Amino acid sequence: MDIVLQQLVNGLTLGSVYGLIAIGYTMVYGIIGMINFAHGDVYMVSAYITAIAIALLTFFGIESFPIIIIGTLFLTVAVTGAYGWVIERIAYRPLRNSSRLSVLISAIGMSLILQNYVQLSQGANQQGVPTLLTGAIRFTVGDGFVQITYMKLLILFISLLGMGVLTYVIQKTKLGRMCRATQQDRKMASILGIDTDKVISTVFVIGAMMAALAGVLITLDYGAFDFYVGFIIGIKAFTAAVLGGIGSLPGAMLGGLILGLSEALFAGLISSDYKDVFSFSLLVLILVIRPSGLLGKPEVEKV
Amino acid sequence: MSQAVGINFKKSIIDTIVAGFLALILFGPIVGVLLDGYEFETGFGRVAWMVAVVMAGRFVMSCFFQTEKGIAMAFRYANSDDGATVLAPGHKSKMVWIIPLVIVIGLLVPFIASKYILTVIILGLIYVLLGLGLNIVVGLAGLLDLGFVGFYAIGAYGLALGYENLGLGFWSMLPIAAILAAVAGAILGFPVLRMHGDYLAIVTLGFGEIIRLVLTNWASFTHGPNGVSAPLPTFFGLEFKRRSKDGETFHEFFNIPYDSAYKYMFIYLVLFAVVWAVLFIKHRLVKMPIGRAWEALREDEIACRSLGLNHVLVKLSAFMLGASTGGLAGVFFATYQGFVNPSSFTFFESALILAIVVLGGMGSTLGVVIAAFCLTVLPEMLREFAEYRVLMFGILMVVMMIWKPRGIVRVTRTGFTARKGAVK
Numbered sequence: 001m002d003i004v005l006q007q008l009v010n011g012l013t014l015g016s017v018y019g020l021i022a023i024g025y026t027m028v029y030g031i032i033g034m035i036n037f038a039h040g041d042v043y044m045v046s047a048y049i050t051a052i053a054i055a056l057l058t059f060f061g062i063e064s065f066p067i068i069i070i071g072t073l074f075l076t077v078a079v080t081g082a083y084g085w086v087i088e089r090i091a092y093r094p095l096r097n098s099s100r101l102s103v104l105i106s107a108i109g110m111s112l113i114l115q116n117y118v119q120l121s122q123g124a125n126q127q128g129v130p131t132l133l134t135g136a137i138r139f140t141v142g143d144g145f146v147q148i149t150y151m152k153l154l155i156l157f158i159s160l161l162g163m164g165v166l167t168y169v170i171q172k173t174k175l176g177r178m179c180r181a182t183q184q185d186r187k188m189a190s191i192l193g194i195d196t197d198k199v200i201s202t203v204f205v206i207g208a209m210m211a212a213l214a215g216v217l218i219t220l221d222y223g224a225f226d227f228y229v230g231f232i233i234g235i236k237a238f239t240a241a242v243l244g245g246i247g248s249l250p251g252a253m254l255g256g257l258i259l260g261l262s263e264a265l266f267a268g269l270i271s272s273d274y275k276d277v278f279s280f281s282l283l284v285l286i287l288v289i290r291p292s293g294l295l296g297k298p299e300v301e302k303v
Numbered sequence: 304m305s306q307a308v309g310i311n312f313k314k315s316i317i318d319t320i321v322a323g324f325l326a327l328i329l330f331g332p333i334v335g336v337l338l339d340g341y342e343f344e345t346g347f348g349r350v351a352w353m354v355a356v357v358m359a360g361r362f363v364m365s366c367f368f369q370t371e372k373g374i375a376m377a378f379r380y381a382n383s384d385d386g387a388t389v390l391a392p393g394h395k396s397k398m399v400w401i402i403p404l405v406i407v408i409g410l411l412v413p414f415i416a417s418k419y420i421l422t423v424i425i426l427g428l429i430y431v432l433l434g435l436g437l438n439i440v441v442g443l444a445g446l447l448d449l450g451f452v453g454f455y456a457i458g459a460y461g462l463a464l465g466y467e468n469l470g471l472g473f474w475s476m477l478p479i480a481a482i483l484a485a486v487a488g489a490i491l492g493f494p495v496l497r498m499h500g501d502y503l504a505i506v507t508l509g510f511g512e513i514i515r516l517v518l519t520n521w522a523s524f525t526h527g528p529n530g531v532s533a534p535l536p537t538f539f540g541l542e543f544k545r546r547s548k549d550g551e552t553f554h555e556f557f558n559i560p561y562d563s564a565y566k567y568m569f570i571y572l573v574l575f576a577v578v579w580a581v582l583f584i585k586h587r588l589v590k591m592p593i594g595r596a597w598e599a600l601r602e603d604e605i606a607c608r609s610l611g612l613n614h615v616l617v618k619l620s621a622f623m624l625g626a627s628t629g630g631l632a633g634v635f636f637a638t639y640q641g642f643v644n645p646s647s648f649t650f651f652e653s654a655l656i657l658a659i660v661v662l663g664g665m666g667s668t669l670g671v672v673i674a675a676f677c678l679t680v681l682p683e684m685l686r687e688f689a690e691y692r693v694l695m696f697g698i699l700m701v702v703m704m705i706w707k708p709r710g711i712v713r714v715t716r717t718g719f720t721a722r723k724g725a726v727k
Contacts, residue, residue: 035501045333052336055343082328094705101447102708104504105661108449109700112654116694121334231650235512238505273520280509280516287506288494 002144007268008261013152013221015260016159020214021237022244022252023166024207030183030247031203034100037107038087040234041114042208046080046215047225048118051129065132069220073158077212084208087114088201111230119227126226129219155217162213163253166206170249179203183247232276236263239283245293254294315365322361326354390715409575413568421567423683425639428574429632431675434659435581435668436628441657442665443594444621445601447504449653450491450511454484454626456518456648458633463531463643464524473536473638477577477631484630485623492622496615511653518645530644533637535566536573567639574635581628585668588624597621598666651693658696661703664710673712 021043028036053075057068091110095103136149170176181189182199190196218233219225236259244255259279267275286293327350335350336343367373413421433455440448458480465471471479491510518525525531588594596617599607608614637643659678663670682692703710 029501035505048338049332051338052332052343055338056336059343079328079332082325086325086329091701098704098708100501101441101445102704104447104501105657106701106704108654108657109697109704112651112693112697112700114697116691116697118333120690120694122338127338235505235509242502242505274516277513277516277520280513283509284494284506287502288497291497291502 002141002146003268004265005141005146007264009146009148009152010268011261011264012257013155013260014264015240015257016156016163016253017214017218017256018233018237018240018260019253019256020159020162020210020217021233022241022256023163023210023249025238025241026244026246026249026252027179027203027207029241031179031186031200032092034092034103035107035238036087036092036204036207037104037234038091038110038114039207039211040230040232040237041111042080042083042087042230043211043215043233043237044225044227044230045083045114045118046076046208046212047219047229048122048127048227049076049079049212050216050219051127051225054129054132068132069154069216072220073213073216076216077209080212080215081205081209084204084206085201087208088204092204093197093200115227115230122227124227126224128224131223132220149221151221155221158213158217162210166210167249169206175202235283236279239279239286242283242291242293243286245295248293248295251293251295258294310366310369312366315362315369318365319358319362323354323358326357330354406579410572413571418564418567421564421571422639423680425567425571425574425635426683427676427680428571428578429635429639430656430659430679431578431672432574432581432628432632432635433656434663434671434675435578435585436625436632437656438625438660438663438666438668438671439585439597439628440621440625441660442667442671443589443601444597444618445665446618446621447501448507448622448625449504449650449657450507450509450514451625451629451656452648452650452653453491453507453511453514454487454629455633455636455652456514456643456645457484457487458630459533459637459643459647460518460525460531460633461630462634462637463533466534467531472534473634477634480630480634481627482630484633485627487630488622488626489619491626492619496618508650508653511648511650515645515648518648525645528645530642532642533640535641536569536638570635570639577631577635581631582668582672589666589668593617593620601666655696658700660710661700662710664712664714665708667710667712667714670710670712674710 021039024039024042025036028034028039050072053072054068057071062068062071087110091106092103095106133149133151133154136147137153138145138147170179178189178194178199179202181192181194182196186196189199237256240255240259241252242255243259244251244253259282262282263275263279266278270278330350330353334353335345335347337346368377412424416424433451436454437448437451440446440451461480461483462471462473462476465476465479491507494506519528521527589598596607596612597620599612600614600617604614607617636647640647655678659674660671662678663672663674678696682689688695
């Protein structure tokens, strides 16, 4: 019983982070109908920038945890956002009117570029960040106990906050209205005076920023990372996006939570060696059975 | 274009400053601050260089695209040409002379080249085979398969595990691996028939990863990350070893001195023959209805289905044929290395094969052969740049898609005319 509860706690935090990254996939897919293949690598870059930001901040003699975490969040989100903009500009904008296959291949190329760029400059070794926040709340359950570390609470808090702010922006602000209009009909939106190129850029930046948020949180919690982490987590976040219904924001969050929970339970109860196999199989299964996901609308093929 | 052309330097300078600022943000942290444990070293000199290069490049580009020539060039790339070149109906291919020449040269290679060069060429040929296989799936049928390495792994592990558990050798495994991989292709193909484009890419990617993860984790059967040894090919039962436990070896039978290069020569010759066979089969298939159906499906699936094409059969056949070629390549890879382990079958390998198809030209056989050699043999020859290999592939893929999405070698096909006297 305590194992199940513990895995539920772990799965909840993991899932909220998957949800954050899935937002990047879902928004880009919703607006230009393609998978941003380099999104996982944007997450990976943000993990490196997190470590660099922490190293820089401690170098300048800042020791207090709140300032470090706020500073790191701010730096990472800003820099990763710039990555999102540049990636869109280089790999996607010139291909706006090309076939989907071309765009996808260019995206894969971008993903390879990012991985190798980081590997060449930072080395292939695993990197790490120091543990900044220790301590946990413990509950006794039956014979064992369940613990929730403060770090996990922080992850939940920040990711819920991030999702809340994003939902507000999309639902209530002018920028959000422009995004939704572009998502519905790009041509019509541009006829009505929306600079759709700008909106698409903005969506890429928002997606990258959400991935950066996830990058900071996971890196702080887990401590270690290398240039290859973006690949697996990218596919998992994509699974979450598809599970929830790609193109739908609440779907991404829901899908992230479901994936995180089921993966944690699978790892805890059945086998942790095969937990990635489980996620990939889940992806295949969803795409075969219900490609529109839980909250998505079925895609209408236009002739 | 009759508009007045003049370079607006103010715009160029603003462009340059923006590019420099962005380059600083992108390169600054990752290149400028090198993590070393929880400490770091700085490398601001390199950042300054990179930013300077980006700014200079951006300035030149910005100015160039404001000149008359630049505008014309941008216009040309924005409307990059598509489709195939149709030759005149009576066109006689020059290949008639070139092919026998290439075959003769190819047959002479193992007797001239050193052992090292021979091994590199074998590797190149293995990638030719892989490229040809993926070219059917991606280039002709337009189904983006990012898990192609899975079939490659099935072939390679098929040989290694088949030898260990069932005592199957190279020759018996060659057809079996092709069939096994084709079956795996069908298993993958069936559920994904309804998907296309991006979804298909991700599912196949997941499939490739599942195979790799199973190979890594199922230690009791596959020996996990330690890998399995694979058998060498045999020449009518003769082994290419210095000494054999059972029976004679190749050099003893022919009474020639032992040379470790014999086995590579032999692998090369068999591989060479298989590559030609695959080339021939593919060449014919493309001209047959099935090949035309693949290409038609690539261009417009809905139109094809409304014209009565059985898309299930067409897609499955592409998947299975592509996969079986990948399986063949896997067998050669295993026997060439004498050893397989999961690290040879990562996503990067799939991306490399995809890069071969993309660079060579979607659907172009000649292009794929050239690209396979360029992308595998060149990095071997330029060892000192080996670490930049992946970066180059990535840049190549992005640039090719922007510049020439159909690859370097354009697909050509012969035109048709009505027979004389058939229709008036």
